[in-house]
Amino acid sequence: MCAMTNIRINASTRYDVSVGSGASEQAADFIRTALPRVNKVAVVTDSNVDVLHSSAVVSRLADAGLAPVKFAFPAGEKSKNLATYASLIDFLAENRLDRTDIVLALGGGVTGDMAGFAAATYKRGIDFIQMPTTLLAMVDSSVGGKTAVDIAAGKNLVGAFHQPRAVFCDLRFLDTLPDGWRMDGMGEVLKYAVLRDQSLFGKLESAPLAPIGESEIAACIGMKRDIVEADEKESGMRKLLNLGHTFAHAIEKLSGFGISHGRAVATGIAMASRAAAKRGALSGEDCVRIESLVSAMGYDVHVKFAATEIADAMMDDKKVEGESIDLVIPHGIGHCAVCRMPLAEVGKVVADAV
Ligand SMILES: NC(=O)c1ccc[n+]([C@@H]2O[C@H](COP(=O)([O-])OP(=O)(O)OC[C@H]3O[C@@H](n4cnc5c(N)ncnc54)[C@H](O)[C@@H]3O)[C@@H](O)[C@H]2O)c1
Numbered sequence: 229m230c231a232m233t234n235i236r237i238n239a240s241t242r243y244d245v246s247v248g249s250g251a252s253e254q255a256a257d258f259i260r261t262a263l264p265r266v267n268k269v270a271v272v273t274d275s276n277v278d279v280l281h282s283s284a285v286v287s288r289l290a291d292a293g294l295a296p297v298k299f300a301f302p303a304g305e306k307s308k309n310l311a312t313y314a315s316l317i318d319f320l321a322e323n324r325l326d327r328t329d330i331v332l333a334l335g336g337g338v339t340g341d342m343a344g345f346a347a348a349t350y351k352r353g354i355d356f357i358q359m360p361t362t363l364l365a366m367v368d369s370s371v372g373g374k375t376a377v378d379i380a381a382g383k384n385l386v387g388a389f390h391q392p393r394a395v396f397c398d399l400r401f402l403d404t405l406p407d408g409w410r411m412d413g414m415g416e417v418l419k420y421a422v423l424r425d426q427s428l429f430g431k432l433e434s435a436p437l438a439p440i441g442e443s444e445i446a447a448c449i450g451m452k453r454d455i456v457e458a459d460e461k462e463s464g465m466r467k468l469l470n471l472g473h474t475f476a477h478a479i480e481k482l483s484g485f486g487i488s489h490g491r492a493v494a495t496g497i498a499m500a501s502r503a504a505a506k507r508g509a510l511s512g513e514d515c516v517r518i519e520s521l522v523s524a525m526g527y528d529v530h531v532k533f534a535a536t537e538i539a540d541a542m543m544d545d546k547k548v549e550g551e552s553i554d555l556v557i558p559h560g561i562g563h564c565a566v567c568r569m570p571l572a573e574v575g576k577v578v579a580d581a582v
């Protein structure tokens with residue numbers, strides 16, 4: 229097996245993220261050695277990943293003497309709801325998983341969030357493992373312990389903090405990921421570069437459309453680790469991870485979710501940069517570099533919605549706290565800060581940003 233990059237996360241529980249080609253092959257051994265009481269492994273996956281990748285994962289677990297059982301649900305965000313969650317919980321109960329058994333989330337962020345929430349709540353919490361198969365899940369959702377499902381009132385409104393026992397980021401899964409989803413994940417990679425990593429930003433500038441590899445994915449996970457370790461429950465620093473997101477949530481909503489999350493984040497970063505430049509917080513030169521990279525990576529630099537529509541949609545965002553809203557503002561490439569803004573100022577900021 230090839231060498232892997234290992235990233236240790238010191239959250240309320242300590243766990244390792246293994247990144248590399250073939251990383252998923254380590255899972256059975258890990259369970260056998262680190263969690264010797266595990267017998268049943270509930271592999272949770274969606275219908276697309278099921279066809280492509282689940283049989284290899286399931287047979288490796290069985291070969292190691294474990295007892296895998298598989299739960300597959302229809303792919304897509306629309307499945308990330310209480311009904312699918314309830315059938316998953318029923319599945320765990322029917323298969324008599326007990327508190328020493330484990331859930332393994334094999335899929336993108338939808339699978340990881342829902343399987344993680346089931347693990348957080350079944351029998352008041354059992355262990356789970358993340359095996360992300362999308363770029364977004366590798367660099368973002370599989371690390372940090374946020375789990376959730378959507379309800380009619382909004383996305384991720386029912387959930388729990390529950391850290392995984394291990395994360396296996398196998399780059400081979402990305403070989404089958406459609407380009408549109410890869411681009412979605414790249415929006416989050418761009419976020420990390422603007423947030424904290426000038427050298428990653430430079431790499432993206434020199435090859436904006438090239439696939440990223442183990443070291444870049446590991447760099448993103450390392451940044452997420454630093455932020456999660458400093459602020460596991462999102463009371464302060466973790467808010468930095470919302471760079472571009474407050475604008476993005478408005479864009480996604482106004483487009484009827486026709487513009488995907490990662491694309492909206494990239495455009496939201498360009499918007500945050502323009503708003504920062506207008507206020508003198510970011511140099512004009514850095515703002516142009518960010519806008520040029522957003523464009524070179526294939527994303528929209530400007531939105532086609534009116535500033536007033538965006539401002540109204542932002543007021544509905546769950547990140548609104550009382551009379552103010554937190555916006556993440558770039559101060560330079562690799563440096564950002566959370567800026568608390570009175571709601572009365574939002575209209576003006578959005579007008580500067582569009
Ligand atoms: N928990 C967190 O901290 C956090 C952070 C960011 C996003 N999220 C959540 O993540 C979700 C989005 O995740 P996503 O973009 O990974 O979506 P997703 O899980 O729906 O995956 C995207 C699509 O790619 C397919 N797919 C996955 N892996 C594949 C592979 N290797 N080959 C071919 N097809 C593959 C899936 O079937 C799906 O159709 C949202 O629900 C969001 O709320 C959570």
Ligand SMILES: [Zn+2]
Pocket residue numbers: 416473489493
């Ligand atoms: Zn995001």
